[in-house]
Amino acid sequence: MTTAALVVLAIQIAIVGTVFTYGLQATRGDLLYIVHRPGLLLRSLMAMLCVMPMLVVACVYFLDLPQPTAVVLTALAISPMPPLLPRKQRKAGSVAPYGLGMLVVLALVSIVTVPLSLTLFSWLFEQPLKAGPAAITKIVLTMIVAPLAAGMLVSRFAPRVAPHLVVPVRRVAMLLLIVGVLVLLAGTWRAIGASAGHWTVLAIVIFVVAGLIVGHWLGGPEPEHAAMLALSTASRHPAIALALAATNYPGEKFAPTLVLYLIVCTILALLYVKWQRSRPALSSGAR
Template sequence: MNAREVIALALQASIIVTVFGFGLKATREDVLYVFERPMHLVRSVLAMFVIMPVIAVVLAQSFDFRHPVEVALVALAISPVPPLLPRKHKKAGGQVSYGLGLMVTMAVLSLAFIPLALHLLGLFYDKSYATPPAAIAKIVFTAAVLPLLAGMLCGRLFPKRAQAIAAPAILVGKFLLPIAGVAILIAAHRALGALLGDGTLVAIVVFVAIALVVGHALGGPDPEERGVLALSTACRHPGIAIAIATANAADPNDHQSSAAIMLYLVVSIIATVPYVRWQSRRLDPPN
């Protein structure tokens, strides 16, 4: 096993452990929160799977991107909610149930949406875009659905033990993820450096800012739910985005698409911090 495989394994492990930790505390009502609220479902799908892909295409047309960067931006726009996001929802004072339900709902819908979106994009660009559905399904189920269901099952069968290990499990994932992320950035530093002077960074910042505005505007009247949808619209699943970008790369040995996606991950983490703080102050103003 080489260094890149070890890093990828650490990243996957951090996501799985964290989602399992969420599952230990999650309930059936959490998982079905969005499905049982049709307007939440409509607004969420509109923000994440309709408006943002259009924004990605507009940005790709407006900036003179190289093909790998264009593919990366579009891949991010059609990827679902990252499994680690519910923790950030909580920091922003958002509805934890909405966050967990949105994660599961968007993951399941992505199995049908991603192939459809790639087909439509292929028609628009007059190119053939495709990603093996099995590859997407594998990532969705191993990183989101199965760990969550396993955690919920353990929480139901062994409630006392589940409460005891939930916090440590989430803590392990919390520290393992940034370590793996830094290692990935170091490994891709050459490709990453090539992206900083061609407008890619500016486009990513613009994309994240627009996503926050779109999600907040469509989040509904409840400020807690607005924060959840805003963050979910701005932050996307890097594993699925990389799978899409890799499958549609002109050169399989070109790592610029993966580097652009990792750059997006870093920018989205940094750029959403002011929004989280602002949202937290709005919901819990100082005395």
Template structure:
């Protein structure tokens, strides 16, 4: 196992630990929140798995990226909600149950949606984005479903232990993610100029801004649900995106796609700060 593989493994481990930490605090009501609201589920799927992939393809056509950046943006647009968002939803005043339920719902749906969307991208876009459905299912189960289930079972049968380790687990996962992200960027530092060129940063900011608008608009009349969907549409699961993109990496440029994805993660986190502060102030004033 080389250094690059170790770093990606650390990234995936950070996500698993974070999801496990949320599972230690989750209830079945949280998990089923979106499934019990069909209209909200439909709007969430439309925002994340229909509108944003179209936006990604249009931006890739307009900016004429190199393949590594193009692949990063496309696979991010079809990746599910990252496990870091429930805490950001809390900071912005969002609805925690919807944030957690959306993370689980989109993860489960991704096992069928991602392979289908990749085939549609092949037909429409003229690029070959391929990964086996079994591989997608394995990634989703490992990174989202099983850690959450393990945390919930611990909370159900060993509540004292769950209460003791929930916060440390989430904090460990949150600290491991940026460390792994920085390591990925360092590993690809020689090629970062190529990743950041050709209007890439501008395109990422535009993509995030459109995602916030789409999610906010489709979030419905509840301002708390609107905030959750806006952030969830703008921020995607880096571990799953990297796994998909790595399977479609350019020969001789294995570090470029993960680096582009981490650049997106960093830019999206920074770009959404004004929205988070605006929502926190707005929702706080409405209480």
């Protein structure tokens, strides 16, 4: 097995392990949290599946983007949220019901919406784009549904064991993720620099900032809802985006552009979280 394959495997195991810990802590009520709030659900779907794809269409039309950048942004815009987000801001590691419910809903919805979105993009861009529902279903099941269900089963049938698994599994997953990302950066940093020109960085910044603004606005007055939807709208599932890009353009190398997006998104997301956490302090200080 090559180094690249090992890195991808390590990151996949890290994601599966993280989602498994969500299952260890989740309840049926958590999964149905967003379903019982149809207004919030509709705004969430609108932010991620309508506003962001339209923004990418505008970027592709008005900016002279290289093909890898245009393809990656298009794939990201129609991909669901990444499985690393559903944690409460103020309680590290605890599960946010809104984030967890949205993770599952958007993952399942993407099986239908991704092929439909690519059909629309094919018509707009006059290029044959495709995505088999089977490929999306496989990623959704293996990376989200299966580990989440496994964690909930362990919590259901071994309730005394489940709480003791959360911290060690999360730590191993985080270690694998950090090592995998560092190795990936070490192997692609030159290619990342080469892909940073021709409006690429500007387009990625626009994508992330617009996602944060749109998600925060449509998240509503509840700070936790606004923060979760902002991060979810700006951050997308990299595995699904890469699969879509590679399927439609097998000769292109999309990893450097995708890694550049992850770097920019991480930096801007951290700044947003810092701003979001400072708001109550500022308001209380003003009083």
